[in-house]
Amino acid sequence: MKAKNAVAAKKRKKKILELAKGFWGDRSKQFRRAKESVRRAMAYSYRDRRVKKREFRSLWITRINAAVCERGMSYRKFIASLKGKNVIISRDILAQIAAEEPFVFDKLVELVKK
Numbered sequence: 001m002k003a004k005n006a007v008a009a010k011k012r013k014k015k016i017l018e019l020a021k022g023f024w025g026d027r028s029k030q031f032r033r034a035k036e037s038v039r040r041a042m043a044y045s046y047r048d049r050r051v052k053k054r055e056f057r058s059l060w061i062t063r064i065n066a067a068v069c070e071r072g073m074s075y076r077k078f079i080a081s082l083k084g085k086n087v088i089i090s091r092d093i094l095a096q097i098a099a100e101e102p103f104v105f106d107k108l109v110e111l112v113k114k
Contacts, residue, residue, distance in 0.1 A: 060095035067098035
């Protein structure tokens with residue numbers, strides 16, 4: 001009997017083994033082990049793309065909180081006051097300003113305290 005799917009099968013296996021490059025032991029060499037590992041890795045990468053966004057937001061909030069506490073205010077009051085004054089700045093930009101431009105951040109805090 002003649003094999004009729006050789007090219008497609010080889011391409012499919014090659015794609016999986018290419019994705020499994022660098023995996024430990026047989027997970028990068030044997031097709032079945034590689035297939036399991038790649039499937040798991042893809043699931044983790046999908047999940048963690050979403051987790052990364054959560055973690056970064058948490059980091060920004062921590063940085064803003066630290067900067068605002070130094071200036072005698074709480075994060076909650078600072079954000080609420082910004083919204084009350086119709087100042088629309090995202091948390092990542094606020095965190096960046098707090099870290100790199102302390103004088104500008106001081107002006108923001110003064111604006112909010114008024």
